[in-house]
Amino acid sequence: MKLFPRWWQPAVLGLATALLFVPAAQAEAPQQKTQVPGYYRHMVGGFEVTALYDGQIELDTKILKQTPTEQIQRLLADMFRNNPTPTAVNTFLVNTGSQLVLIDTGAGRMFGNSLGNVVANLRAAGYAPEQVDAVLLTHLHGDHVGGAVDAEGKAVFPNAQLFVAKKEADYWLSQETMAKAPQEVQGFFKMAQNAVAPYVASGKLKTFEGEQELLPGIRPVNTRGHTPGHTSYLFESGGRSLLVWGDIVHNAYVQFPRPDTTIEFDIDQKAAAATRKRLFENAARQKLTVTGMHLPFPGIGNVRSEGKAGYRWVPIDYGPVR
Amino acid sequence: MKLFPRWWQPAVLGLATALLFVPAAQAEAPQQKTQVPGYYRHMVGGFEVTALYDGQIELDTKILKQTPTEQIQRLLADMFRNNPTPTAVNTFLVNTGSQLVLIDTGAGRMFGNSLGNVVANLRAAGYAPEQVDAVLLTHLHGDHVGGAVDAEGKAVFPNAQLFVAKKEADYWLSQETMAKAPQEVQGFFKMAQNAVAPYVASGKLKTFEGEQELLPGIRPVNTRGHTPGHTSYLFESGGRSLLVWGDIVHNAYVQFPRPDTTIEFDIDQKAAAATRKRLFENAARQKLTVTGMHLPFPGIGNVRSEGKAGYRWVPIDYGPVR
Secondary structure, X not given: OOOOOHHXXXXXXXXXXXXXXXXXXXXXXXXOOOOOXXXXXXXXXXXXXXXXXXXXXXXXXXXXXXXXXXHHHHHHHHOOOOOOEEEEEEEEEEEOOOOEEEEXXXXXXXXXXXXXXXXXXXXXXXXXXXXXXXXEOOOOOHHHXXXXXXOOOOEOOOOOEEEEEHHHHHHHOOHHHHHHOOHHHHHHHHHXXXXXXXXXXXXXXXXXXXXXXXXXXXXXXXXXXXXXXXXXEXXXXXXXXXXXXXXXXXXXXXXXXXXXXXEOOOOOHHHHHHHHHHHHHHXXXXXXXXXXXXXOOOOXXXXXXXXXXXXEEEEXXXXXXX | XXXXXXXXXXXXXXXOOOOOOOOOOOOOOOOOOOOOOOEEEEEEOOEEEEEEEEEEEEXXXXXXXXXXXXXXXXXXXXXXXXXXXXXXXXXXXXXXXXOEEEEOOOOOOOOOOOOOOHHXXXXXXXXXXXXXOEEEOOOOOHHHHHHHEOOOOOEOOXXXXXXXXXXXXXXXXXXXXXXXXXXXXXXXXXXXXXXXXXXXXXXXXXXEOOOOOOEOOEEEEXXXXXXXXXXXXXXXEOOEEEEEOOOOOOOHHHHOOOOOOEEOOOOOHHHHHXXXXXXXXXXXXXXXXXXXXXXXXXXXXXXXXXXXXXXXXXXXXXXXXX
């Protein structure tokens, strides 16, 4: 590979293969090949937010809709990305000081071995699943609720109440709706039902309607479209705020510049696109800090409006906890 | 703060302060407030690269030159950044399989308590300073070489050879050049001299000229301007490559869109700007993966050309070691 123009390279380079220095003779240090733990800490006023990485899945662009394939390929190439695009699954743990609140659970054992790391990363971050007081669910897809149960179907967060919008529960937990759904999506219903089963059994599944505060400083925001009861959660403390928006974006490299791009899994395609556009516009105008479940980990940042070029995702920088 | 248009909010919101749910009664989990360790692993062919975070410094834009202050403020605001801008200090550890090579050392104890975390992060990443075979220095500023010694002036990497371009050593290690330098920059000379002292004493400081391979798969690239012997290092393994470019960028939010922006510390202002522009152009055209010492940690990514809008920094995404 020719890395620099010829005039940059000294004439000697073409000839020289001998090394200037003899390598040192120490014992070799073995390569570690382990990744840094998948958590990241970020303060929102008095709330300590910990992004937790569940893993990544390969997202093929053939499941994206409304934008021509060639445009999608160009957008990815422009950002040095490929198809399929490795796509993060994130969850967020908020310690309000009096409550430990998890937003979504990751996939648990429901989506293969590249996901299911939330509990390991939660432990690496200094917490235990038994300490979680509340799990707020953005929706009931398996990569968001699957981690609520272990391989034996037992509750992973035994002391937590599970919160989900009533519309969402009514849809996925209904035997009648499942029976009417096409064969190929029945699996989604079963995953949701299996994931919440122990919480239903112990009376810990709580459904809510509207946008009233659920816990101090935490309120749900209706962002339906991707699913019937898709919900974002707004955290407010000490004059600062964070919107955990859920599945408003699945492919950051395509949907920020082209927010009209939907995904096969959007149950109401039109509403999903309209909700995304409304959230982008509000987040950009109000300089709102947001985070999402499929934004590049840790997925905390801002949305910038770029006029005709759509929007740009602007992540925060790694830094000390502030 | 008004977060969403009025029509978004249920009428009840203005009235409701009562919570829908009573908080659970568990013992409180104390906030952890610790950040994830500052390392990140990335493979380049058979080379294992570990980005190591030394810390961050506040960079005031008043030390940036050639671009009007109002433009700088607008560029920062557009990317949701402030003045001063928190700016990372990164170093990189490359395990080639037979050699453990550190590129720059961070500031050690020379720049206050917000820096000096390289050794702690190197240990967190599974290595020990005694295992380092070679330290390649991009230049001899204190935030790059200060970490070569501890508070007592002893070598932190006792088994390593220290490599630096001859032009760089000739400049900073010369008593004569120091004597001629203005009073306010004499400290820079002293820091460089103190940092390399134990390596000079043990015959382990190695200077080089030209761009021949220094160690297998590793060659220096002359990128002078910021300092007289400023050097980038190109790593090549298994058909992949990484350019560790050093101090080509100090403020990513200003210098990518406006590469003509220099910094007070650039000893040859014209050459520094010309080198940056050449590197941006080459990196963008050749889709070269690059990393730098003051890019947002871990600072690994690509440079995208955006025509009249200059360039954009496109970081890689967090993911498993590949």
